[in-house]
Amino acid sequence: MNVVERIITIAIASITNFLTRCLPFAIFNDKKTKALPFVDGVGKFLPPAIMAMLVVYCFRNVNFSAQPYGLPELIASALTIAVHLWRKNMFLSLFTGTISYILLLNFVF
Amino acid sequence: MLIFALSDETFVLNYYTKIPQEYDKTKVMTWIAALDWTYWVTGAFLGGFAGSSLNLQIKGLDFVMTALFIVLALDQIRHEKNHLSSISGFVVTIICLLLFGKTYFLIPTLLILVVEFYFIYKQRAKKENTK
Numbered sequence: 030m031n032v033v034e035r036i037i038t039i040a041i042a043s044i045t046n047f048l049t050r051c052l053p054f055a056i057f058n059d060k061k062t063k064a065l066p067f068v069d070g071v072g073k074f075l076p077p078a079i080m081a082m083l084v085v086y087c088f089r090n091v092n093f094s095a096q097p098y099g100l101p102e103l104i105a106s107a108l109t110i111a112v113h114l115w116r117k118n119m120f121l122s123l124f125t126g127t128i129s130y131i132l133l134l135n136f137v138f
Numbered sequence: 139m140l141i142f143a144l145s146d147e148t149f150v151l152n153y154y155t156k157i158p159q160e161y162d163k164t165k166v167m168t169w170i171a172a173l174d175w176t177y178w179v180t181g182a183f184l185g186g187f188a189g190s191s192l193n194l195q196i197k198g199l200d201f202v203m204t205a206l207f208i209v210l211a212l213d214q215i216r217h218e219k220n221h222l223s224s225i226s227g228f229v230v231t232i233i234c235l236l237l238f239g240k241t242y243f244l245i246p247t248l249l250i251l252v253v254e255f256y257f258i259y260k261q262r263a264k265k266e267n268t269k
Contacts, residue, residue: 045185052177067256071252074251074255075248077211077218079248080227081225081227081228083233084204084207084211087204089240105204105205110212113209113213114212123206125210126204126208127205135197
């Protein structure tokens, strides 16, 4: 890639990024959204589903059909959930989950 | 202003924080976004600097992100009254991942979720009409 090509690439990326962020705000503002109960409803319905979707998304590269059958991921996730339900401390949960995953991946499997 | 600052973390925080009545909502959200960006830029800078000078690779560190989403989804599930959205998000995503493969499954997932809500919405409207 030469300099011109790089500039063009960056420009395309900025414009599309800008548009995807701007359009929803341009089309729907608070008043209009209230007038469109369906759009308002989608806004309330989707966020929890998206959270669940992101969890699944993180597991997309895990291969459950071959050794070690996604076990490090599953064990670390179970630990994260357990610690979070027990202490309800986000940083502690993140720390425990990640450290246990690193240990599992490097020393156990 | 806020539009440019919209990042994943900011969305999560703004979505979950209950802003007290006496504060101006837009102001609080803008501050969250601004601070978020400062942390992000500083963090990325320090990380890049430390990473290039230390040159060590920790295998599995990327699980932080998975753990973060697990914790957030868990909090969501604990606080909501109706689990329909969380459960369908989970189930639909898995089905789409199996059907479409790991490169393209997010867009069909979102489309299906919107369609699903369309039917829920219709049903709700029907119920309200019969009342």
